[in-house]
Amino acid sequence: MSIAKEDRMPTPERTSLAEIVAAAADLLETGGPAAITMQAVAVRVGVKAPSLYKRVRDREALVALVMASAADDLLAAMSTAGRTLADIARGARRFAHERPQSFRLLFSSEADSDILARTSEPLLQAARSSVGEADHLEAARLITAWLVGFLTMELAGAFRLGGDLDTAFEYGLSRILAGLRS
Amino acid sequence: MSIAKEDRMPTPERTSLAEIVAAAADLLETGGPAAITMQAVAVRVGVKAPSLYKRVRDREALVALVMASAADDLLAAMSTAGRTLADIARGARRFAHERPQSFRLLFSSEADSDILARTSEPLLQAARSSVGEADHLEAARLITAWLVGFLTMELAGAFRLGGDLDTAFEYGLSRILAGLRS
DNA sequence: ACCTGAACACCGTTCAAGT
DNA sequence: ACCTGAACACCGTTCAAGT
Numbered sequence: 098m099s100i101a102k103e104d105r106m107p108t109p110e111r112t113s114l115a116e117i118v119a120a121a122a123d124l125l126e127t128g129g130p131a132a133i134t135m136q137a138v139a140v141r142v143g144v145k146a147p148s149l150y151k152r153v154r155d156r157e158a159l160v161a162l163v164m165a166s167a168a169d170d171l172l173a174a175m176s177t178a179g180r181t182l183a184d185i186a187r188g189a190r191r192f193a194h195e196r197p198q199s200f201r202l203l204f205s206s207e208a209d210s211d212i213l214a215r216t217s218e219p220l221l222q223a224a225r226s227s228v229g230e231a232d233h234l235e236a237a238r239l240i241t242a243w244l245v246g247f248l249t250m251e252l253a254g255a256f257r258l259g260g261d262l263d264t265a266f267e268y269g270l271s272r273i274l275a276g277l278r279s
Numbered sequence: 280m281s282i283a284k285e286d287r288m289p290t291p292e293r294t295s296l297a298e299i300v301a302a303a304a305d306l307l308e309t310g311g312p313a314a315i316t317m318q319a320v321a322v323r324v325g326v327k328a329p330s331l332y333k334r335v336r337d338r339e340a341l342v343a344l345v346m347a348s349a350a351d352d353l354l355a356a357m358s359t360a361g362r363t364l365a366d367i368a369r370g371a372r373r374f375a376h377e378r379p380q381s382f383r384l385l386f387s388s389e390a391d392s393d394i395l396a397r398t399s400e401p402l403l404q405a406a407r408s409s410v411g412e413a414d415h416l417e418a419a420r421l422i423t424a425w426l427v428g429f430l431t432m433e434l435a436g437a438f439r440l441g442g443d444l445d446t447a448f449e450y451g452l453s454r455i456l457a458g459l460r461s
Numbered sequence: 462a463c464c465t466g467a468a469c470a471c472c473g474t475t476c477a478a479g480t
Numbered sequence: 481a482c483c484t485g486a487a488c489a490c491c492g493t494t495c496a497a498g499t
Contacts, residue, residue, distance in 0.1 A: 107462035108499060148464055205387035213437035234442055239451040246428025255395035260416055269421040276458025289481035290480060317473060330483055
């Protein structure tokens with residue numbers, strides 16, 4: 098008659114943190130940051146919104162996880178592209194074109210500064226090889242700043258006075274590299 | 280006995296669009312974009328939230344007005360600073376330090392691309408004087424991108440590997456100008 | 462151990478009713 | 481002509497109750 102504790106099986110897990118982050122990343126790329134809604138994420142992973150709080154502290158923490166994951170993908174795109182400053186810059190631009198909302202979220206405003214620091218690591222290494230130990234930090238900051246600014250503005254549609262943006266990108270890159278050599 | 284239409288005086292205006300935009304700009308600088316709440320703006324200007332909709336279509340339009348006003352101030356800071364590329368860049372940095380939230384809102388994400396185009400106008404003129412007609416558009420894009428990227432990252436606290444940021448700024452500026460000359 | 466319905470606070474927005 | 485209270489939809493979050 099009495100029901101032993103062991104008979105009440107815990108409900109099985111119906112989702113996972115990885116699935117939740119992936120769903121949020123999908124929503125981001127489809128509809129921008131505002132589309133990352135606890136309700137929308139919950140629907141995608143097949144639970145109700147309150148259940149998400151078992152896996153994630155709050156919405157802000159979820160967005161931070163999405164950003165960290167995007168940073169990993171950006172790093173992969175950069176390192177796949179090559180080892181020179183130009184290679185890495187072009188790899189970052191390719192990522193920005195493929196995942197514009199992820200890139201914008203990463204570099205527009207509220208990203209953890211840890212994440213920003215992490216993604217600039219490859220450029221720091223490449224700068225060391227390119228300009229030597231002395232100025233490598235400032236050289237990396239120069240090219241990182243230009244790259245982030247260029248891609249942010251390109252994605253925002255801020256370059257509207259005509260001209261080919263591929264050309265503008267290569268122009269900027271070559272002038273910066275020339276400046277670093279001089 | 281009958282009350283003529285003219286006897287029912289229209290209620291006087293208790294606020295104005297300019298006051299509303301100023302209140303929103305204040306809230307922005309104090310607490311970031313999320314602090315721009317229809318309720319908070321209404322309290323500041325002394326009306327109830329629904330009354331704001333007599334003067335502004337919706338919150339998005341209000342934020343757009345705040346951005347346009349910030350763009351005017353940025354333009355003023357740049358033109359006051361001088362006419363060379365270096366002067367203008369330093370003027371923009373000064374504005375970014377004085378009004379960090381306004382600057383971030385302007386260049387992080389959802390700014391009208393009209394606004395971005397407008398603020399790059401002075402740099403376009405200076406680039407014309409500096410590198411001549413041929414490459415001036417691409418030169419302006421180079422320095423604008425670097426400037427926006429540098430200031431965005433500086434304000435986000437993304438430069439954490441030490442070194443003086445004033446020095447890094449001047450380093451970047453001088454290398455870009457050198458690159459443009461070569 | 463995980464999941465859910467119900468509830469709460471907060472926000473943007475609309476609208477009929479006041480003056 | 482402008483202002484307001486009341487109401488609605490939507491969002492994040494908490495929590496007691498279910499299994």
